[in-house]
Amino acid sequence: MISSILQKLSGKDKKIYIISHSYPDYDSIASAVGLCWILQKYNIPSVILYHGEIESPSLVETIRCLDLELQYYTPDDKNITSDSYFLVVDAAYGNSNVISLPGTVIASIDHHETLSTKSLISDIRPDYGACSTIVCSYMQDLSLKPNEEVATLLLTAIFVDTDFLKRKVSSHDIEAISFLNNYGSLEKASSTANNSLIIPDVPLIKRALEKLVFYKFMAFFYLDEELRQEVLAIIADTIIKLEEITLVVGICKHKEGYKVSVRSEDKNNSAGVFIQTILREIGVGGGHVNMAGGFIKADMWPGENFIFDRCLDYVRSK
Numbered sequence: 001m002i003s004s005i006l007q008k009l010s011g012k013d014k015k016i017y018i019i020s021h022s023y024p025d026y027d028s029i030a031s032a033v034g035l036c037w038i039l040q041k042y043n044i045p046s047v048i049l050y051h052g053e054i055e056s057p058s059l060v061e062t063i064r065c066l067d068l069e070l071q072y073y074t075p076d077d078k079n080i081t082s083d084s085y086f087l088v089v090d091a092a093y094g095n096s097n098v099i100s101l102p103g104t105v106i107a108s109i110d111h112h113e114t115l116s117t118k119s120l121i122s123d124i125r126p127d128y129g130a131c132s133t134i135v136c137s138y139m140q141d142l143s144l145k146p147n148e149e150v151a152t153l154l155l156t157a158i159f160v161d162t163d164f165l166k167r168k169v170s171s172h173d174i175e176a177i178s179f180l181n182n183y184g185s186l187e188k189a190s191s192t193a194n195n196s197l198i199i200p201d202v203p204l205i206k207r208a209l210e211k212l213v214f215y216k217f218m219a220f221f222y223l224d225e226e227l228r229q230e231v232l233a234i235i236a237d238t239i240i241k242l243e244e245i246t247l248v249v250g251i252c253k254h255k256e257g258y259k260v261s262v263r264s265e266d267k268n269n270s271a272g273v274f275i276q277t278i279l280r281e282i283g284v285g286g287g288h289v290n291m292a293g294g295f296i297k298a299d300m301w302p303g304e305n306f307i308f309d310r311c312l313d314y315v316r317s318k
């Protein structure tokens with residue numbers, strides 16, 4: 001797949017822009033950095049763009065320490081015009097979580113379940129735990145050996161996205177870790193992935209836990225405050241550890257609306273299907289069997305009781 005992407009990129013006299021979903025996380029940044037590094041090896045200049053703030057303090061710190069140059073995407077940037085070329089990572093172009101781009105999207109490289117992408121090439125591998133694993137497979141296909149920084153960043157992303165190989169992990173992810181371990185630091189990667197909270201998160205987590213409601217096998221909470229995406233995810237990942245609970249729904253405010261995070265331990269109650277059921281006609285959402293995420297725009301917010309009732313209806317129907 002990477003060879004056809006490189007083929008499409010060769011001979012272009014412009015920089016290639018690499019962009020991910022908005023509010024980028026570890027996996028999207030690591031995938032972009034890995035891809036940028038590959039293109040460099042083929043003398044194809046590229047720039048990593050991002051859109052939506054990078055919320056994770058540890059990711060911001062990682063970017064600062066690695067001296068990575070990321071450029072904030074604004075639609076009025078004079079350099080980015082309708083004859084620009086893009087690669088989209090950790091997301092599929094055409095989905096609501098990627099900003100609309102003015103030029104040609106050469107490829108969407110993603111590990112989320114998606115129906116269609118508006119790109120010339122689609123490399124969608126929903127069975128992979130991380131998009132970084134796909135990028136790592138490109139390096140192996142091209143017999144490239146990543147440097148320590150790139151390898152460690154990719155390792156960190158695989159740990160974050162699979163929650164240390166506990167979630168949606170495939171043999172490809174395990175192989176990628178084993179490959180990257182030859183070049184990067186497993187210890188550094190796991191330490192970074194394991195330090196994504198900061199002390200100011202504690203009162204927010206406390207208030208979210210106080211809002212928890214249980215019904216049969218479901219746990220539900222709604223926090224009327226802003227939480228970072230990764231904090232919401234960590235709370236949901238913690239609650240799903242309760243033995244009696246196999247379905248977790250967490251909702252909080254987020255920028256221009258409300259963020260929804262779902263976890264499931266029961267393959268008959270797929271988190272992806274569930275989130276689409278509870279968000280129908282009010283928001284967008286999707287994901288995998290074990291985890292899913294969604295968003296409700298502020299002007300579509302029906303109130304927490306409305307969503308809670310939909311969750312109850314779903315659980316009662318089971």
Ligand SMILES: [Mn+2]
Nearest residue numbers: 027090131161
């Ligand atoms: Mn990802």
